[in-house]
Amino acid sequence: MSGHSVDTAGLEQAVASALECARRFGASQAEADASLAQGLDLSVRKDEIEKLEHHRKKRLSVTVYFDQRKGAASTADLSAQGVHTTVEQACTLARFTAEDSYAGLVEAEALARDIPDLDLDYPWTLEARDAVDLARRIERAGFAMDARIRNSEGASVSSFRQSVVLGNSHGFLAGYSETSHSLGCALIAEQGGQMHRGQWFTVARDAADLEAPESVGATAARRAAAHLGARKLSTRRAAVLFCPQSAQGLFGHFIQAIQGGSQYRKASFLLQAAGEQVFPAFVRMSERPHLKKGIASAPFDAEGAATFDRELVDHGVLGGYVLGSYSARRLGLPTTANAGGLHNLLVTSTGAEPLHTQEALLRRMGSGLWVTDLMGQGVNGVTGDYSRGARGFWVEGGAIAYPVHEITIAGNLRHMYREIAALGEDVDARGSIQCGSVLVGEMTLAGQ
């Protein structure tokens, strides 16, 4: 299904005609992007097909500038008439917005010139019945893993291919196609009147790089069953070990705080913190946008700026911010080609402190809370105050004592970042932030 050819020529045509149309309407600058996404999403529950969804969606977005007044519009109608109407609408809106001296396209010199092939496009000719077989294998392996797995929210297989084309009035016009395939599963373990959910997924550009379906099901089953018998904890102070998935969230708050928008709006607990020791000296964070087959790899950002390798944190010191051209101009800095987000942030360790195995981290913690799941908002991006719901395991003597739930962990992110004691080698590479487990110092745990 996802093997259908994607019509990039049609997208280029729509972008080029939108830019031409904007010029004729008198816009001083314009940017347009068009995308076409198509794919298949299948879920099987208790061995039967639950849902089979076919997706095919296109979009054209146009931004126009009349000197420094901006207007934007978007549509799914890529016909000549649709393009014309959309551009006209953006131009109409731009008559009413105010002059903003920072508004405008990304600087021409920042634009990508050569578009590297990052090996992102691996169409998967997956027929629905093959997808059903895969999903059944996932779920059956989960049920077989542990007799206490009594219910299922289903196993899923999805395969998507997207083509994007971006152009602007500096003369930039480029595009690429990328694929994303995934297998997932959510199972429910039951015992002694308790029900716990466990889930797992694997995602890759190339279906050949996916985890085996049996392994996805078995991991989901283990993660559900491990929480059976969960208790509450009494309120206390304790060290906390974040599993890689929870740690991704922890670093996600960091990225949010150093984003240009949070900086120029002063809505950050890391305001103007570039050059400061935010993390311990062994922490390094590197952005690597050109990783072959990388889940968050991209040759250029959402404005067409060439992406590039950089060290965002070196020896624990914040090296810079996460900027698109607008926030960059607000801060008097060059863009970091992060319009639309980060491209593979790798959290690693340097110097004296190596990456540890999960067992070593548990031993090092001695006693404390191993967090496997976090819930709720509870993060104040302006102050760094942090208080979230959690479940996981109470650890004593470096080993799991029992599962725990219905507790909260609280602290302040600035303090938590400084108190990172060690990083794990169990890196989760499924997202734009790739990191392993993170051991932090004491936090407040609230329970019964």
Added chain:
Amino acid sequence: MLSVSTSRADPLAIAQELILRPSGLDGRLEGIFGEVLTHSVDFADLYFQLSRRESWSLEDGIVKDAGASIEQGVGVRALAGEKTGFAYSDEIILPALTEASRAARAIAVQGSERGVSAWRTRTGHQLYLPADPLTTLSAQDKVAWLERVDREARKIDPRIVHVSASLMAVHEVVLIANSEGDLGADVRPLVRMNVSVLVEQNGRREQGSCGAGGRYSLAELVSGEKPLELAREAVRQALINLEAVPAPAGSMTVVVGPGWPGVLLHEAIGHGLEGDFNRKGTSAFANRIGERVAAPGCTVVDDGTLARRRGSLNIDDEGTPTECTMLIEDGILRGYMQDRLNARLMGQRPTGNGRRESFAHVTMPRMTNTYMRPGPYDPEEIIRSVKRGIYAVNFDGGEVDITSGKFVFSASEAYLIENGKLGAPLKGATLIGNGPDVLTRVTLVGNDLKFDEGIATCGKEGQSVPVGVGQPTLKIEGLTVGGTAESGAGA
């Protein structure tokens, strides 16, 4: 006031004129169903949607962003047993619709030919006017109102360092046809304004935000100078946060204020009572109809029929008129929220809770406006009854694990209660509890039912839909408060 000419006031007439006529599909829907029904499906439906959205935003005292978008398309769904086949097209034309229909029917085997011969028009409620809210205010006025909000906020206090405000309006027209011959339509206006301010004092920065909206026009949203009220409220919250001290940690008595704190019900109770989770037995509330899940005096309903509210719908996204569905009656679990698929599989009746984010998403049972009915107690009396605890009046939102029943929600405005009196404002008060037992710990229900201001969005399986919540002041014993202050535990 708005004027709506009578010929345009019927949602079905509007939908046919805006969606079917331009695409040449008028009178051809029967043929589409003929395509789907060549396979042995139990039920099929078509969901046509045309949405126009406009948004304006201000910061640094100027309106710098304005955007418009048009979304249109048609979703085709086929149901066979527990199976759902789904496809859609963002082009409302016959060939695309035929292709989508063939893709959707593929979950079922080929069967006998059937068709739809005659249409029954299903009329819904008239909870809001079938009007376009975008055009009720000129572009100049939209800009001017945002600028007034900015000036109003800034003049209150010199500690304000940043103000942002946004205005959003959607005009959505949907037409729903199904294989049983039902034809329904709805025209759904939706507007919203949000204000956010940042204050700074001695190096400490804090935020406050506020918003309002519903299913009415932009002209009504700005009537009575409501936007200025929002500006003042955002500033008030930010200034309170400047004085906030760390919340205590541990299990304690919590008084939850009226209105928006009803997010407690949405998370702790609401999601767990959606039909799909109960049919599959994955909810902590599964198979508990008739059991006590709340203290006597607690009655919770999901009501999609409240006039002009954000969570309300004349008909749901399957064409079923919305209802006031009894979920918990005087503490006893009475019912679930259902869409057609789950209702049929559970031998129940659809309750008008079948919703979807757009034509490109499948329908699920979702909440509309979920609230608790008022009780007898004066809210001040409730606060006076607490020796030591917290009073939480504003929230950032929450999350629930419907299987374990654990829910969490974070207070953005809360106060310590000591000896029946409100004390210092608190920061970082996240509350965590267990859905099936939290309402059994309710000891006092206030007489002050209020609804939220109309800005809530609920997410489920990647789909967002507008919802509402409400409740009177509630006193809950033994809720875990996740602060950082040492003193709170066990006090």
